[in-house]
Amino acid sequence: MKVIVPVKRVLDYNVKPRVKADGTGVDLANVKMSMNPFDEIAVEEAIRLKDKGVTEIVVVSIGEQKSQETLRTALAMGADRAILIVSEEKVEPLGVAKLLKAIVDEEKPDLVILGKQAIDDDNNQTGQMLAGLLGVGQATFASKVELTSDSVTVTREVDGGAETETLTLPAIITVDLRLNEPRYASLPNIMKAKSKPMAQKTAADYGVDIAPRLTTLKVVEPAKRSAGVKVADVDELVTKLKAMGVAK
Amino acid sequence: MKTLVWVEHDGATVKDATLAVVTAASQLGEVHLIVAGQGVDAVAAEAAKIAGVGKVHVADDAAYAHALAENVAPLVVQLMADHDAVLFPATSGGKNIAPRVAALLDVMQISDILSVESEDTFTRPIYAGNAIATVQTKDAKKVITVRGTAFEKAATEGGSGTIEAVATTGDSGVSTYVGSEIATSERPELTSAKIIVSGGRALGSGEQFHALIDPLADKLGAGVGASRAAVDAGYAPNDYQVGQTGKIVAPEVYVAIGISGAIQHLAGMKDSKTIIAINKDEDAPIFQVADLGLVGDLFKIVPELTEKL
Numbered sequence: 424m425k426v427i428v429p430v431k432r433v434l435d436y437n438v439k440p441r442v443k444a445d446g447t448g449v450d451l452a453n454v455k456m457s458m459n460p461f462d463e464i465a466v467e468e469a470i471r472l473k474d475k476g477v478t479e480i481v482v483v484s485i486g487e488q489k490s491q492e493t494l495r496t497a498l499a500m501g502a503d504r505a506i507l508i509v510s511e512e513k514v515e516p517l518g519v520a521k522l523l524k525a526i527v528d529e530e531k532p533d534l535v536i537l538g539k540q541a542i543d544d545d546n547n548q549t550g551q552m553l554a555g556l557l558g559v560g561q562a563t564f565a566s567k568v569e570l571t572s573d574s575v576t577v578t579r580e581v582d583g584g585a586e587t588e589t590l591t592l593p594a595i596i597t598v599d600l601r602l603n604e605p606r607y608a609s610l611p612n613i614m615k616a617k618s619k620p621m622a623q624k625t626a627a628d629y630g631v632d633i634a635p636r637l638t639t640l641k642v643v644e645p646a647k648r649s650a651g652v653k654v655a656d657v658d659e660l661v662t663k664l665k666a667m668g669v670a671k
Numbered sequence: 672m673k674t675l676v677w678v679e680h681d682g683a684t685v686k687d688a689t690l691a692v693v694t695a696a697s698q699l700g701e702v703h704l705i706v707a708g709q710g711v712d713a714v715a716a717e718a719a720k721i722a723g724v725g726k727v728h729v730a731d732d733a734a735y736a737h738a739l740a741e742n743v744a745p746l747v748v749q750l751m752a753d754h755d756a757v758l759f760p761a762t763s764g765g766k767n768i769a770p771r772v773a774a775l776l777d778v779m780q781i782s783d784i785l786s787v788e789s790e791d792t793f794t795r796p797i798y799a800g801n802a803i804a805t806v807q808t809k810d811a812k813k814v815i816t817v818r819g820t821a822f823e824k825a826a827t828e829g830g831s832g833t834i835e836a837v838a839t840t841g842d843s844g845v846s847t848y849v850g851s852e853i854a855t856s857e858r859p860e861l862t863s864a865k866i867i868v869s870g871g872r873a874l875g876s877g878e879q880f881h882a883l884i885d886p887l888a889d890k891l892g893a894g895v896g897a898s899r900a901a902v903d904a905g906y907a908p909n910d911y912q913v914g915q916t917g918k919i920v921a922p923e924v925y926v927a928i929g930i931s932g933a934i935q936h937l938a939g940m941k942d943s944k945t946i947i948a949i950n951k952d953e954d955a956p957i958f959q960v961a962d963l964g965l966v967g968d969l970f971k972i973v974p975e976l977t978e979k980l
Contacts, residue, residue, distance in 0.1 A: 436935070439801065440798040440801045440802060442801075442802045449797070449798055449802055516770070516779070517779045517780075520774055539916075540916075542798070542799060543797065543798060544797055545782065545783065545796065545798070545799065547770070547782060548769075548773070548780050548782060551740065551766075551768075551770035551771045551774070552771065552773060552780075553774075555744060555770070555771035555772070555773075555774035555775050556774050558843075558845075559845055560741055560843075560845035560846035561741065561767075561771065561846075563763075563766070563767045564763060566909070579763075580909055580910075581764070581910075582763045582764070582862075582910060582918070583853045583854060583860075583910055584852045584908075584910055585851065585909070586848070586850075587849035587851065588847065589846070589847045589849055590845060590846045590847075594845070599916070600899070601902075601909065635779075636808060636809050636810050637779050637781065637807065637808050637809070638807045638809070639805070640792065640805040640806065640807055642797070642802050642803070642804045642805075643802065643805075644801075644802060644803070645801070645802070645803050645941075648941065648959075648962075650959075651946070651961045651962035651963055651964060652962070652963060653953075653958070653963075653965065653966060654963055654964070654965050657972055657975045657976050658979070660947070660963065661976065661979045661980060663963055664980070667924070669866065669891065669923075669924050669945075670890075670891065670980045
């Protein structure tokens with residue numbers, strides 16, 4: 424059974440993003456970049472499914488040449504081979520979903536496991552779009568995955584609790600935070616990952632139009648909150664709360 | 672512009688999140704609704720009363736009973752022949768279906784909008800709310816999800832929508848609903864609560880979380896939330912989580928207890944009207960956004976506060 428895991432190179436989640444003064448975007452020059460945290464969880468889940476019938480894990484990234492690093496990280500975690508679709512321009516979720524569909528048509532995996540959202544554009548779209556384009560089942564926000572030879576049963580995190588669905592394979596899963604704890608790549612595995620195969624492609628190789636549909640007119644910092652006050656004790660807090668009408 | 676709003680419901684009543692979406696849709700043009708489900712007459716009748724609503728399209732079929740994206744998306748796509756935009760709440764339900772609809776229409780979705788600037792221009796948060804982008808779409812049909820806390824809720828009375836049955840699109844056959852576990856709570860639902868009391872990892876255990884947070888929340892008639900750290904440590908269930916990856920809330924008052932204020936958490940609550948922080952670390956980032964702060968031991972402060980209120 425083959426699994427494809429798309430991974431994205433994003434600003435490291437610990438770094439506080441800085442909005443560029445000219446309002447064109449967030450400053451990504453000389454800042455630490457990492458694999459999107461949800462994608463790490465997706466890679467980890469694919470690896471854990473290896474003793475449940477998964478025989479090959481292909482990781483895919485779409486983006487600048489430096490995305491190779493992200494793919495090498497996934498290979499060091501335990502993926503078998505990688506495909507990089509090089510695009511120096513940003514590709515929107517719709518374009519990414521179309522490229523992934525082309526890869527799915529070629530590779531014919533049984534499962535595609537994605538992160539539920541990327542922490543840079545916060546879109547939460549790609550997995551659902553891919554499932555729609557392929558006409559296959561989707562299980563988003565997965566917190567538990569049980570795989571059999573022809574179906575997958577997924578517990579999903581939904582507002583108010585959890586929901587379980589069964590999908591016929593092939594299927595698309597997007598993963599939520601609590602699905603698993605991703606492993607760290609060991610030094611020997613990082614070394615080994617250097618010799619694992621990585622194919623380089625372009626969008627044109629797949630005949631996919633990735634022209635953006637959205638134009639970002641400007642990016643600004645959110646309104647700053649005005650500095651508050653510190654109160655000395657509970658009595659003062661209670662007095663203030665009463666003055667605000669929060670407490671009687 | 673004719674806009675369609677997907678009505679989120681539990682089979683009996685319209686969920687609050689839908690009301691804010693109606694307000695956003697009304698800024699674009701004529702508002703129609705789609706109520707999909709099984710045995711949804713009561714929901715459709717309630718939806719028709721929402722102020723400003725025109726037609727209410729009703730699709731009553733077992734295939735829509737659990738709002739599976741594979742079945743609902745083709746239904747919405749079918750209705751888009753007569754509509755220019757479709758809006759969904761940015762809830763787990765809306766976020767699941769909307770991008771599938773967008774892909775089937777070959778358009779780029781605009782996620783989690785904060786405002787409608789014009790017919791084709793919207794603002795939305797990126798980087799966990801650390802930046803606000805203004806985006807313009809070139810697509811003829813628009814698929815949008817709406818951040819509920821960014822728009823006023825439409826009135827639930829005063830509307831006179833006409834209810835119309837639509838042709839159903841059947842079951843895709845690729846997915847089956849198995850069951851659900853809904854956490855039961857007597858307290859106000861987080862995303863609509865006026866006051867929220869939220870606990871972090873500093874509470875130390877699930878027992879202490881409930882022993883300290885619950886009585887204070889009850890005193891204030893508040894909903895209870897938690898930071899990711901508290902949820903991951905098992906002190907509170909998943910659906911309590913406030914933050915980039917949990918719920919986005921904007922209550923009148925948000926009380927953060929033992930929460931340091933990591934950017935992922937702030938993304939979920941920094942639009943609250945008043946933020947109150949109780950934390951023993953006076954350098955905790957939460958104090959940079961808090962209107963009222965109290966530095967001290969929460970194990971002493973919280974019981975005292977509960978008693979004095």
